[in-house]
Amino acid sequence: MAESEDLSNSSSNSSSREDMHFFEGVEKLLEIWFEPSTACKNADLRKIPRPMWDALLKTVRCEIISFTRNDQIDAYVLSESSMFVSKRRWILKTCGTTTPLQCFEPLLRLAAEIAGYTEIEDLFYSRKNYKRPELQVSPHRGFDEEVAFLDSFFDDGRAYSLGAINRDCWHLYTLSRGGGGSKILKRNNHLHQLMEQHHSQQQQLQQQQEDDDVQQLDAQLIEASMQPDPDQTIEILMTDLDPSVMAIFTKDVCTTAKEATQKSGIHRLLPGMVIDDYLFDPCGYSMNGISKNGCYMTIHITPEREFSYVSFESNVASSDYGELIKRVTRTFQPGKFIVTVFANKTSIAANANREIEHLGTIDQWKRRDIQYSRFASYDLTYAQYCKYPS
Numbered sequence: 529m530a531e532s533e534d535l536s537n538s539s540s541n542s543s544s545r546e547d548m549h550f551f552e553g554v555e556k557l558l559e560i561w562f563e564p565s566t567a568c569k570n571a572d573l574r575k576i577p578r579p580m581w582d583a584l585l586k587t588v589r590c591e592i593i594s595f596t597r598n599d600q601i602d603a604y605v606l607s608e609s610s611m612f613v614s615k616r617r618w619i620l621k622t623c624g625t626t627t628p629l630q631c632f633e634p635l636l637r638l639a640a641e642i643a644g645y646t647e648i649e650d651l652f653y654s655r656k657n658y659k660r661p662e663l664q665v666s667p668h669r670g671f672d673e674e675v676a677f678l679d680s681f682f683d684d685g686r687a688y689s690l691g692a693i694n695r696d697c698w699h700l701y702t703l704s705r706g707g708g709g710s711k712i713l714k715r716n717n718h719l720h721q722l723m724e725q726h727h728s729q730q731q732q733l734q735q736q737q738e739d740d741d742v743q744q745l746d747a748q749l750i751e752a753s754m755q756p757d758p759d760q761t762i763e764i765l766m767t768d769l770d771p772s773v774m775a776i777f778t779k780d781v782c783t784t785a786k787e788a789t790q791k792s793g794i795h796r797l798l799p800g801m802v803i804d805d806y807l808f809d810p811c812g813y814s815m816n817g818i819s820k821n822g823c824y825m826t827i828h829i830t831p832e833r834e835f836s837y838v839s840f841e842s843n844v845a846s847s848d849y850g851e852l853i854k855r856v857t858r859t860f861q862p863g864k865f866i867v868t869v870f871a872n873k874t875s876i877a878a879n880a881n882r883e884i885e886h887l888g889t890i891d892q893w894k895r896r897d898i899q900y901s902r903f904a905s906y907d908l909t910y911a912q913y914c915k916y917p918s
C-alpha cells in the first residue's frame with residue numbers, strides 16, 4: 529500500500545533528502561470512549577493524576593508543555609500536539625515520530641485501576657498518509673503494522689483507507705459495534721486478566737448496593753444507551769500552505785504565541801473558546817481551545833515551507849460546516865486539504881454528508897474526492913480539495 533505523499537513533482541533525490549531538516553506534521557489520532565460503568569458510579573478518567581500521564585506519555589515519546597481545564601474537559605498541549613481527557617472520552621493526537629499505540633496497554637491499566645473503567649465502548653485510530661513514512665518507528669511504520677497491532681487487542685476492529693491511496697489519503701481503524709463494549713482479546717493474556725479482575729471486583733461491589741439503587745441506575749443506562757448523546761468531530765488537514773501565512777508561526781515574526789493567535793485570526797475561528805497556545809522556537813505552533821459546554825478545538829502548525837502542514841480539529845456541533853471550513857481555509861490558505869466529519873444520528877451535523885456533497889467548490893478550492901461511509905454508531909464523510917488551477 530502506497531504510504532508517502534505524491535512526490536512526483538519533487539526534485540529532491542534520496543541522498544539530499546537524508547540531510548534535509550524534516551518534521552512530520554501529520555498526526556496519529558487516537559480517540560477512545562469507555563463504556564459507562566454500572567459498578568463504579570464515580571468512574572472518571574480525570575482521576576488519573578498528572579505524574580501518571582507524564583509517565584504514560586514517555587512511552588509515546590512526547591511530553592506535556594501546557595495545561596488548561598474546565599468542569600468538562602482537561603486539555604494538554606504536548607511537545608508533539610495534544611491530549612484531551614473528559615469523564616469517559618480520551619483523545620491523543622501526536623505528530624512527528626511519536627508512538628501513541630505504545631501507550632495503549634498502560635492506558636487501559638490506568639483506566640481500570642484509577643478511573644474505574646473496564647470496557648471500551650468505541651475506538652477510532654486515524655491519520656493522513658505520512659510525508660516520510662520511512663522515518664516512523666514501530667508499530668507505526670505503515671498502516672498494515674498499525675492495524676496488526678490493534679487487531680491483537682480487538683476481535684471486532686475494522687480498517688479502512690479513504691481517498692486516493694497513491695496520493696492524499698486517510699486511514700481509519702475503528703470497532704464495528706455500536707456501543708455495547710468491545711472485549712479485549714484473550715490472547716492479550718495479562719491485560720485480559722487484569723480487566724476481567726477489575727470487572728469482577730466491580731461486580732461484587734455492585735451486588736452489595738441497594739437493589740433500588742441498581743435498578744434506577746440500570747434504567748438510566750438503558751435509556752441513555754438507546755439514545756446516544758449527540759457527538760461529532762470535524763478535522764481539516766492542510767498541506768502546501770501559503771508561506772506568508774506560515775511566517776506568522778515563526779519567532780522571526782511573532783515573539784509570543786498570543787501574538788501569532790491574534791495576527792493569524794485563529795482566535796476568531798470559534799469564538800468563546802478559552803485558548804492555551806504555544807509558539808515553538810524557532811518555529812511551529814500548537815493550541816487547544818476549550819469551552820464551558822465541553823467543546824474543544826485544536827490547531828497544530830508546521831510552517832517550514834518544504835513540508836508545511838496545519839491541522840484543525842473540533843467537536844463543535846454545526847449544521848453548516850461549510851462556513852467553518854471556509855473560515856479555516858481562508859485563514860491558512862492551503863494548496864490542498866482533507867476534510868473528515870464524523871457525526872452520530874443525534875448530532876445536528878447528522879446531514880454533513882449531504883452538506884459536503886453540495887460543496888463541489890469552496891472559494892478557490894475544488895473537490896477532487898468524496899466518500900461517505902456508514903459505521904455502527906457514526907456516519908463519516910471524507911473529502912479532498914485542491915486549489916485550482918492546480
Ligand SMILES: C[S@+](CC[C@H](N)C(=O)[O-])C[C@H]1O[C@@H](n2cnc3c(N)ncnc32)[C@H](O)[C@@H]1O
Pocket residue numbers: 551552553554555607608609622623624808809810811812813814827828829830831832837838839
Ligand atoms: C509540535 S509543532 C506542531 C505539530 C503538528 N502536528 C503539525 O504539524 O500540525 C511542530 C512544529 O514545531 C517545530 N518545533 C520546534 N521545536 C519543536 C520541539 N521541541 N518539538 C516539536 N516540534 C518542534 C517543528 O519543526 C514543526 O514546525
